[in-house]
Amino acid sequence: MSNNEFFTLSQPEPGLAHLQFNQPERMNTMSPRFFPALRDAVRALDDAGETRVLVISSTGKHFSAGMALDTFAGQGAMLDTGSARTRLSFQASLRRLMACFSVLDEVRFPVLCAVQGGCIGGALDLAAACDMRYCTADAFFTIQETVIGMAADLGVLQRLQKLMPQGAAREMAYTGERLPAERALALGLVNAVLPDQAALLEHVLGLARNIAAKSPLAVAGSKAALNHARDHGVDASLAHMAVLQSAIFDTEEMGRAIMAWKMKQPAGFAPLAEIAQV
Structure with missing residues (x-):
């Protein structure tokens, strides 16, 4: 579909998109x-x-080493907090960076993250914003920002304690120590640990195909409901669900799904509608 200096974006089959970081020589750091x-x-x-x-x-060997360290040396104006005016500008810039990962949480489709080797610093902020995470046996996760004297600020502190026990998330944040793959699985940060990168991709792409074969309306509605329930109480989430279901309930879609399930054949669901540009 497209290539740039940071990643390739392809469509292996209809409905399935694959974004792959392509700078292994730089440990896939983020400028x-x-x-x-x-x-x-x-x-x-x-x-x-x-x-x-x-x-x-x-x-390459590592998923991503996070923010490139030379960023902190080469972005003087963006990182200036020396006055009230520059602090306001800093806040606006940071909110825009946060939004670049929040989009993974906000889009209508699920996002699956496949991690090999190190998932470090900003890379863990990205992974935490995805719907599910999977990793290789040699993978590790770390909030590296603590080690370099700053608090992580792109979403991991806000999301991680909803993905795993709060005490474990706080230990990672306070110590900056590595969380190995098997411990990440035991704590619920990842859904599965695979022996190597080839097995990891095979597993995650297989899950992606399974999801892509389902009604995109049902999947998008499920993501919206799950996200709302994560951030709100049960009563508010049930009220949200009543409104959401009234918007996405489609008997034709259900009939198509039931028939495909009984016949053990693909349903051929229509895609979601485009989002109008404003």
């Missing part, structure tokens, strides 16, 4: 230009309506 490139690519997939599931993977 300032990476963030809007990711945001715009993912948002374009959502706008078009054709994508039913997105897989994010990587190349």
Whole structure:
């Protein structure tokens, strides 16, 4: 579908998009230009309506070493907090960076993250914003920001304690120590640990195909309901569900799904509608 200096974006089959980081020689680190490139690519997939599931993977030994350290030396104006005016500007810039990962949570389709080797610093912020995470046996996760004297600020502190026990999330945040793959599985941060990168991709792409074969309306509605329930109480989430279900309940879609299930054949669901540009 498209290539750039940070990742390739392909469509292995209808409904399935695959975004793969392509800078293994740089440990797939994230420069300032990476963030809007990711945001715009993912948002374009959502706008078009054709994508039913997105897989994010990587190349080389490590998934990503997070924010490139030279970013902190080469972005003087962006990082200036020396006055009230520059602090306001800093806050606005940071909110825009946060939004580049929040888009993964906001799009209508599920996002599956396949991690090999290190998922470090900003890479863990990205992974935490995905719907599900899977990793290789040699993978590890770390909130690296603590080690370099700052608090992580792109969403991991807000999301991680909803993905795993709060005490474990706080230990990661306070110590900066590595969380190995098997411990990540035991704590619920990842759904499965695979022996190597080839097995990881095979497993995650297989799950993606399974999801892509389902009604995109049902999957998108499920993601919306799950996200709302994660961030609200049960009563508010049930009220939201009543409104949401009234919007997406489609007897023709259900009939198609039931027939395909009985016949053990693909249903051929229509894609979601495009999102109008404003």
